[in-house]
Amino acid sequence: xxxxxxxxxxxxxxxxxxxxxxxxxxxxxxxxxxxxxxxxxxxxxxxxxxxxxxxxxxxxxxxxxxxxxxxxxxxxxxxxxxxxxxxxxxxxxxxxxxxxxxxxxxxxxxxxxxxxxxxxxxxxxxxxxxxxxxxxxxxxxxxxxxxxxxxxxxxxxxxxxxxxxxxxxxxxxxxxxxxxxxxxxxxxxxxxxxxxxxxxxxxxxxxxxxxxxxxxxxxxxxxxxxxxxxxxxxxxxxxxxxxxxxxxxxxxxxxxxxxxxxxxxxxxxxxxxxxx
Amino acid sequence: xxxxxxxxxxxxxxxxxxxxxxxxxxxxxxxxxxxxxxxxxxxxxxxxxxxxxxxxxxxxxxxxxxxxxxxxxxxxxxxxxxxxxxxxxxxxxxxxxxxxxxxxxxxxxxxxxxxxxxxxxxxxxxxxxxxxxxxxxxxxxxxxxxxxxxxxxxxxxxxxxxxxxxxxxxxxxxxxxxxxxxxxxxxxxxxxxxxxxxxxxxxxxxxxxxxxxxxxxxxxxxxxxxxxxxxxxxxxxxxxxxxxxxxxxxxxxxxxxxxxxxxxxxxxxxxxxxxx
Numbered sequence: 209x210x211x212x213x214x215x216x217x218x219x220x221x222x223x224x225x226x227x228x229x230x231x232x233x234x235x236x237x238x239x240x241x242x243x244x245x246x247x248x249x250x251x252x253x254x255x256x257x258x259x260x261x262x263x264x265x266x267x268x269x270x271x272x273x274x275x276x277x278x279x280x281x282x283x284x285x286x287x288x289x290x291x292x293x294x295x296x297x298x299x300x301x302x303x304x305x306x307x308x309x310x311x312x313x314x315x316x317x318x319x320x321x322x323x324x325x326x327x328x329x330x331x332x333x334x335x336x337x338x339x340x341x342x343x344x345x346x347x348x349x350x351x352x353x354x355x356x357x358x359x360x361x362x363x364x365x366x367x368x369x370x371x372x373x374x375x376x377x378x379x380x381x382x383x384x385x386x387x388x389x390x391x392x393x394x395x396x397x398x399x400x401x402x403x404x405x406x407x408x409x410x411x412x413x414x415x416x417x418x419x420x421x422x423x424x425x426x427x428x429x430x431x432x433x434x435x436x437x438x439x440x441x442x443x444x445x446x447x448x449x450x451x452x453x454x455x456x457x458x459x460x461x462x463x464x465x466x467x468x469x470x471x472x473x474x475x476x477x478x479x480x481x482x483x484x
Numbered sequence: 485x486x487x488x489x490x491x492x493x494x495x496x497x498x499x500x501x502x503x504x505x506x507x508x509x510x511x512x513x514x515x516x517x518x519x520x521x522x523x524x525x526x527x528x529x530x531x532x533x534x535x536x537x538x539x540x541x542x543x544x545x546x547x548x549x550x551x552x553x554x555x556x557x558x559x560x561x562x563x564x565x566x567x568x569x570x571x572x573x574x575x576x577x578x579x580x581x582x583x584x585x586x587x588x589x590x591x592x593x594x595x596x597x598x599x600x601x602x603x604x605x606x607x608x609x610x611x612x613x614x615x616x617x618x619x620x621x622x623x624x625x626x627x628x629x630x631x632x633x634x635x636x637x638x639x640x641x642x643x644x645x646x647x648x649x650x651x652x653x654x655x656x657x658x659x660x661x662x663x664x665x666x667x668x669x670x671x672x673x674x675x676x677x678x679x680x681x682x683x684x685x686x687x688x689x690x691x692x693x694x695x696x697x698x699x700x701x702x703x704x705x706x707x708x709x710x711x712x713x714x715x716x717x718x719x720x721x722x723x724x725x726x727x728x729x730x731x732x733x734x735x736x737x738x739x740x741x742x743x744x745x746x747x748x749x750x751x752x753x754x755x756x757x758x759x760x
Binding site: 273274276277278280281295296298301303305307314317318319320321325326329330331332333334335336337385386387388416420429430432434436437449450451452453454455457459461471474476478483484 | 549550552553554556557571572574577579581583590593594595596597601602605606607608609610611612613661662663664692696697705706708710712713725726727728729730731733735737747750752754759760
């Protein structure tokens, strides 16, 4: 009989905490469990930097509305420093630059536009969005931390990714060829999402390329996120879609809806992929 | 009889020229004709910054492959300075930060990943892309520099934007409601596109929101571009699509194919829109 050690599970707020460490500088602790093959998830790192960006902006510019990151060299789990600089403090929005360092090397560079998202309201026009999944959270299939190649993905023991039955063939190593994954994401302890954790949500799903051909590690080169509305409580619906694989690079879009069906965030990324 | 003065038309290479002005600094001249209501086009500014980024990177990192810009305050036509700093010089790619200033104020902040795009090849997988227009360049309808609200858009006298007949109802003030514009873009003098001018191409079309509801100026807050392949000569096909209008912000995707049908670039932007 094999006994599996209980998983140490901290909340997203805990693993993304930043602590002031001088003017425009914060420190954070990259959690060893929020990783894929020992490398921290890129959206998780962007969320940490987003907290740093909001901390230096005006008090009423409390929500990231746009974030763009270029990934230089992956940090290891452990302490990192983030330097954040307000580039412009406007009336309705501020722009902030943030740079993450570890062991004296630059790891991630990012730009943020921070503003304030009002509660409530409704989209004026949403006809250009893809359709979210109709499958309920409980009917979606939980993603196992073990990949088809038997590697364990630590972060999948922290968050709960559930795939629609129509996407779940990927879990059995049978991609559909459409390059598309639909499902749900729940944070540890069902913590409610906010504009910071939405920066992680757009990079939380497995690569949509797994629905084309399984290809091991897919490192993110660039990630852009737009936060469009404040999410309601509970897990979020996600659609992750690949568009083009060329020159061993793939671009993917990600769409996020809250439990009420409100579109709350979207992301686009360019990543490396060992196909073609 | 009304005589219209001949339009002064410079090539894209000319209007985006950068001149070294010290370590990591270049100067450029923002052309008064590459503007919309007196404001320079955002993709054009990104292209100028892209030239600055490539100029400081290693010689074999000669192509921008990913660029992300946040727009702080629009520069006026005239001289601007761009400071470019290599954040990391890697083996296969470098990351560069660039900041555009004018009259002592920061105007645009951008991050670039520069690498080398090999000639030839073909996409490994492209099934996730939307379909480009099938209409030939000569059968598409030339966009008039005069908007439905009678304002003249100076840049449309410089470049040639042609819309598919199916998109062209927008030119008569009759949007389809789909939020989608398809057509072609040709540079002055039919100058061949390259990875720098593709940074402009993804922001060259009118806002796709014009196909929903005409809404005056649509200022870009954030623009991200991925350059995927070296384009062949001649004009490029473009598809510009809006997805969601919420809180007076809209996101748009842009897809660019060269004359042979090869997908060469894609962009995503968040912009302000006075709707909703």
